[in-house]
Amino acid sequence: MGGMHGMGPIAPEHAEPVFHEPWEGRVFALVRAMGAWRKWNIDASRHQRELIPPADYLRMSYYEKWLTGLIELMIKRGLVTRAEIASGRASPATPKAQPALTADKVATLTAKGSPADREVARTAPRFQAGSPVMTRNMNPEGHTRLPRYARAKRGTIDRIHGVFVFPDTNAAFQGENPQYLYSVRFTARELWGDQEHASPDDAVYIDLWESYLEPAA
């Protein structure tokens, strides 16, 4: 939602708790614990939350969105049925599973994480630090990490991060297709036009995959 107007003031909360209600912590933990089944990936998880209809998305609290996304993914990937969600009881026919994540594995899960870079033998990066680039004007129906406000904009490669899993295909279970990831610098003026209060040096840096970019003169 970068660049949208009308969302109102930012409201920092004094002495904010990590979770406002116990159920928020349970949703957070359920998402992590069910993720351990590896029936989906982080990109599919983000995409599922983006599939929440916009009006609901703006109305829901953060962890309500997580809850909604989790339920839909579990159904989609065959871990539960909609009937089970509705009734709250397991259907009698299903065998009982062994949890993918047990308490003794939690410390390892949080300490190791899931690196998203890939060592893939492939060609040299198409761009170097300092290369001028244009972002593509693309509006895919599925998941992408090229923000709307940065499409068809001119930027400069700031640095090469390495080769990373490509979310657009990974979210759709169409493979990791790793490719080079760059930090791209865009001047505020390029993104937003002349702004009264911006300095000419103000800039936004966005992490973008190689296929989002084309060479610019």
Add this chain to the structure above:
Amino acid sequence: MDEEDPHHGNDHHHGKEHQAAPSDLALRVAALESLLVEKGLVDQAALDALVDTYEHRIGPRNGAKVVARAWVNPAYKARLLTDATAAIAELGFGGLQGEHMVALENTPKVHNLVVCTLCSCYPLPILGLPPVWYKSAPYRSRAVLEPRAVLEEFGLHLPADTSIRVWDSTAEIRYLVVPERPGGTEQLNEEQLASLVTRDAMIGVALALAKPPGEAT
């Protein structure tokens, strides 16, 4: 309930983040957890451990230690700015949603600010879970468009000749802002220095504190 917090008394936008009746969501989440336990898909002890980890063990004190070390140790700072993931691991931090770290140094001429316009990406191992405002529509929409106005709302006025770099966390790279070390802190030890480094300073919406919290003027 946060509506009683005087810091955001009449802000209906923030109120929306918690608009749904908690009892209804609490019931839905409890029913879901019970279903997943019945099916053998989750281990409740693992859920408890996950909640405990992020409520009590991982938080912005981790990042503050990193920044304080960088302030007192130029060689460490150089390593942090070159390979933040490795430098942060030297202090024992890393893992889930901090697998690929980049540190951004604030100077008198450059101020860095971190946002995730697409969702809520945040460096968990060094800052813990993000505050509600970071995940909210106002911050996500406005930080890239009008960072100076956003910083003013946090009480931070930057000179016109300080350029602002906004980092939109669109990939799996997570950013840590290294705030400037305040003047007059030469006599403080590393632990006291860490107490100056707030979560907000490491996101970039604040400066480091001028003196340790609670210290008399």
